[in-house]
Amino acid sequence: MPITHSPASDRKYWDEALETQSRADWDALKLRLLQAHLAHAYAHSPYYRASFDAAGVHPEQVRSLADIRRFPFIDKKILRDRQIAVPPFGDLVAVPERDIVYISASSGSTGVPTASPFTAGDFADWIDYEARQFWSSGLRPEDRYCHSLNFSLFVGGPCVLGAQKLGALSIHAGTVPSERLLAIAGQFGATAIWTTPSYAWYLGETAIKEGIDPKKDLSIRRIFVAGEPGGSIPETRQRIEALWGASVYDYYGLSDIFGACAGMCEEKHGLHWAEDHILVEVLDPESGEPVAEGERGELVLTTLKKSARPMIRFRTGDIVSFTGEPCACGRTAQRMLGTHGRLDDMLIIKGVNIFPSDVEAIARKDRELTGEYRLVVERENHLDILTVEVERAAADASQDAALAERFAGHLKSVTGISARVTILPPDALPRATHKAKRVEDRRSGVWG
Numbered sequence: 186m187p188i189t190h191s192p193a194s195d196r197k198y199w200d201e202a203l204e205t206q207s208r209a210d211w212d213a214l215k216l217r218l219l220q221a222h223l224a225h226a227y228a229h230s231p232y233y234r235a236s237f238d239a240a241g242v243h244p245e246q247v248r249s250l251a252d253i254r255r256f257p258f259i260d261k262k263i264l265r266d267r268q269i270a271v272p273p274f275g276d277l278v279a280v281p282e283r284d285i286v287y288i289s290a291s292s293g294s295t296g297v298p299t300a301s302p303f304t305a306g307d308f309a310d311w312i313d314y315e316a317r318q319f320w321s322s323g324l325r326p327e328d329r330y331c332h333s334l335n336f337s338l339f340v341g342g343p344c345v346l347g348a349q350k351l352g353a354l355s356i357h358a359g360t361v362p363s364e365r366l367l368a369i370a371g372q373f374g375a376t377a378i379w380t381t382p383s384y385a386w387y388l389g390e391t392a393i394k395e396g397i398d399p400k401k402d403l404s405i406r407r408i409f410v411a412g413e414p415g416g417s418i419p420e421t422r423q424r425i426e427a428l429w430g431a432s433v434y435d436y437y438g439l440s441d442i443f444g445a446c447a448g449m450c451e452e453k454h455g456l457h458w459a460e461d462h463i464l465v466e467v468l469d470p471e472s473g474e475p476v477a478e479g480e481r482g483e484l485v486l487t488t489l490k491k492s493a494r495p496m497i498r499f500r501t502g503d504i505v506s507f508t509g510e511p512c513a514c515g516r517t518a519q520r521m522l523g524t525h526g527r528l529d530d531m532l533i534i535k536g537v538n539i540f541p542s543d544v545e546a547i548a549r550k551d552r553e554l555t556g557e558y559r560l561v562v563e564r565e566n567h568l569d570i571l572t573v574e575v576e577r578a579a580a581d582a583s584q585d586a587a588l589a590e591r592f593a594g595h596l597k598s599v600t601g602i603s604a605r606v607t608i609l610p611p612d613a614l615p616r617a618t619h620k621a622k623r624v625e626d627r628r629s630g631v632w633g
C-alpha cells in the first residue's frame with residue numbers, strides 16, 4: 186500500500202520493534218541475513234564463487250557472525266579491475282542486468298569510476314532506511330528539507346527520497362551556486378539542509394557576507410553533513426551550529442554501497458548503523474584483527490541484503506572507532522564514534538600516526554582562530570617537520586606569538602607531536618566549497 190498520509194510526528198521511532206530490539210536479536214537477525222546473502226553471492230556471482238572456492242570457504246560453513254572473518258576481503262581495486270574485465274558492472278554482480286534499475290558511481294577522483302548497481306528492491310530498501318535515519322535525527326513531516334547534493338550518478342543524490350518518504354517537503358536543489366542555494370532556502374523556508382561540513386561553513390560565511398544572518402533570516406534548524414571527517418568532530422559541529430543556530434548531524438555513506446549507511450540520532454554522540462543492511466567490522470589495517478572498543482581501525486563492510494551486487498568484506502580505507510555503550514535515544518543499533526580520516530590521509534610524522542582531523546579539532550576549539558587550517562609536512566636533514574597553518578580571527582597581529590604557542594601546546598598534548606605553527610591573517614587559506622584539501626606532504630616531492 187503506498188503511503189498516502191504522513192506518520193504522526195510524535196512517534197519516536199520509524200520502526201520501533203526493529204530499532205529497539207536486544208543486541209542478541211540484532212545478532213540473530215544479522216546471522217540469518219548473512220547466511221542467505223552469502224549463499225546468493227555464491228550462487229549468482231561468478232567472482233564470489235571463484236573467490237570463495239579459492240579461499241576454501243562456503244556459505245554453509247557460516248554458523249556465527251565471527252565466521253565472516255574466514256572470507257576474503259575485496260577492495261576498490263578489485264571492483265575496478267573486475268568492472269574493466271567484465272563490463273559494464275563487473276562479475277561481482279549477482280542478478281541479470283534486466284533486474285538492475287539504478288546505478289550510482291564514484292567520482293573517479295582516484296581512478297576509473299566504479300558503478301554500484303541496484304535492483305528495484307535494493308533501491309526501495311535503501312530509501313526506507315534513509316527515512317528511518319532521518320527520523321532518528323528528528324526530521325519530521327512538517328519539515329522543509331533542502332537537498333543540496335550532486336544528483337549526477339552520486340549516491341548522495343537519491344537520499345532526498347528518504348526525506349520525501351517520511352513526509353517532509355523535499356526540495357531537490359542539487360548543487361547550485363551558493364547565492365542561489367541561499368535564495369532557494371529563503372524562498373521556501375527550508376528547515377533542514379544537507380551538505381558537506383566544509384560547505385555548511387562556507388555557505389554560512391557567504392550568507393553573512395551578503396548581509397544575511399543565518400540564525401535570524403533563515404529558518405534552517407537541522408544540518409545533515411557527510412563526506413568529510415569534520416562532521417565527526419564535535420568542535421567542528423559546534424562551530425557550524427553556532428554559525429547557523431542549528432543542530433548538525435553527521436552521516437556516513439559510500440558510493441560503492443549506499444548513501445547514508447549510518448547517521449546520528451538526536452543524542453548526537455556517534456552514528457547508528459543500519460545493521461539490518463550492513464555487517465560492520467573495524468579491523469587493525471596491518472593484522473586484520475578486530476580492534477577494541479574506542480580504538481581506531483579500518484572500517485570493513487559487508488552488505489546483508491543488496492542483491493544486485495553483494496559487497497562481502499569491502500575494505501573502505503576509512504579509519505573509524507566505535508562505542509558499545511547503550512545510546513540514550515533507546516536505539517540499540519551499533520554506533521561508530523566517527524570517521525577520523527582515510528587510511529591514505531594518515532600522516533606518519535616521526536613515527537607517530539596523525540590525521541588532519543586531530544588538528545581540526547584543536548583549530549575549531551580556539552575561538553581566537555577562524556578554524557581554517559592546513560598541514561604542511563617537509564623533511565629537513567632527514568627529519569619530518571610538521572607546520573600547521575591557522576588563521577587568527579582578528580585583524581590585529583599582536584597576539585600571534587601567544588596564539589601559536591597555545592596551539593602548539595594543545596597539539597603536543599593531544600598527539601604527542603611538536604609542530605611549527607604559523608598564524609595567518611583571516612581569509613588567507615583557500616576556502617573549500619566541497620571536499621577540503623588540507624594536507625601538503627612535500628616529503629615525496631609530490632604535493633598530496
Ligand SMILES: [Zn+2]
Pocket residue numbers: 450451452457512513514515516
Ligand atoms: Zn541514539
